[in-house]
Amino acid sequence: MPELGSEHDVGREDSSQDFGIEKMEYANLTEGSEALVNSMLKWEADHPDEKNFIIIAGPSGSGKDTLIKEIAHSPDEETHLSLDRYYLGSELQKRRQGRVNFSIPEALDQERIQDDIEKINNAQVGDVVEVPLYSMSHSKRVGQERLHVRRRIIIEGVYALNQVHQDTPFKIYVDARPDTLLERKLHRDAEERGIHPDLVKKRFQENVLPATEEFVVPQKELASIVIHNDTGVEEKKE
Numbered sequence: 001m002p003e004l005g006s007e008h009d010v011g012r013e014d015s016s017q018d019f020g021i022e023k024m025e026y027a028n029l030t031e032g033s034e035a036l037v038n039s040m041l042k043w044e045a046d047h048p049d050e051k052n053f054i055i056i057a058g059p060s061g062s063g064k065d066t067l068i069k070e071i072a073h074s075p076d077e078e079t080h081l082s083l084d085r086y087y088l089g090s091e092l093q094k095r096r097q098g099r100v101n102f103s104i105p106e107a108l109d110q111e112r113i114q115d116d117i118e119k120i121n122n123a124q125v126g127d128v129v130e131v132p133l134y135s136m137s138h139s140k141r142v143g144q145e146r147l148h149v150r151r152r153i154i155i156e157g158v159y160a161l162n163q164v165h166q167d168t169p170f171k172i173y174v175d176a177r178p179d180t181l182l183e184r185k186l187h188r189d190a191e192e193r194g195i196h197p198d199l200v201k202k203r204f205q206e207n208v209l210p211a212t213e214e215f216v217v218p219q220k221e222l223a224s225i226v227i228h229n230d231t232g233v234e235e236k237k238e
Contacts, residue, residue, distance in 0.1 A: 025226040029063055029174075032227030033070035036172070040071065043169065044152070051125070052152045057160040057219045058174035059212045060103075061184035063229040064156050067174055072154070079120070079150045083157025083164075085132045086113050089140035103211035105159045113163050121166070123149040161219040173223035178209060180230045 026032030036054075044052050054071070056064050072078060086108045093100045093107060101107060112132065119129045126149065133145045155164050161171055176184075182204050189195040220226055 023224050025228075027228055029067060029070065029227060029229045029231065032225065032229075033067055036067075036170070036225060036227075037071050040152070040170065051121070051149075052170070053164075053166045053168040054152070054154045054170040054172065055160050055164050055166060055168060056154065056156040056172045056174060057158065057162070057216070057223070058172075059176060059181055059216050060158055060208060061181040061188070062174040062176040063231075064174050066229070067172070067227065068154055068156060073152075077150055078152035078154055079147060081116075081120070081131065081147065081153065081155045083108060083113060083155065083160055084136075085134050085145075086110075086157075087134050087139075087141075089134070091140065101207060101211075103207040105162065105215055108157075108159065108163065110163055114165070117155070117164055117166060120147075120149055120153060125149055125151050158216055159219070161222040162215075169224055171222060171224045173220045173226045175220065175226055175228050176230050178212075181208075181212070 024035065026035060040052060040054065056067060058064050068080065072080070087102065088096065088107060088109055090100050097106060109132070116129060116131055123129055128146045128148055130144045131147045132141050133143045134140070135142045155166075157163065161173065182201070185204055185208070186197055186200055189200045190197045
């Protein structure tokens, strides 16, 4: 993977070492989350007057939310912003792009993402920033929500490393094999949401997997930390 501060971080002259973190790859979520927490705490102790941005990207089903649970401390100490808030919704996608596909970067309101990240970056700790409220069940934006800005800001999304342009040592990519991703989607969409398994598999093969290979996986080259997470659904239940 390229060094932080390469052409992927245009305008940056410092490296990951200047932030107190090495570019690393971890074999599993437990190992990666422990190392990440230690690095975050060290960085925050060394930079007491700065916000700490942690950006987490990876395929749908890779385990981004699980990683956040492992590294999160308290809602009073951190801001969690999911880029799922920024989906355009079915009707708006049809108007803008002539089709509906939630598996591509254009399915998200990238201009609003940049605007809100800038507001968070410029805000004082304790300030409030309004962010979109999106309904998955209605497939549309349903209002705004007040987000309190804390010192630690965790931003998560399938395309987060491409869509959030923020100087930080904590650019995380959570990786998983396609068979693992499909297993998890079958568990979540078929078992928990009642979608027929055949339809889940069809959508995965026709939309999710091609978009993952074309748009999501290349973000691994932008990451300062890569965490592999291929624990199966049945293993997690035990």
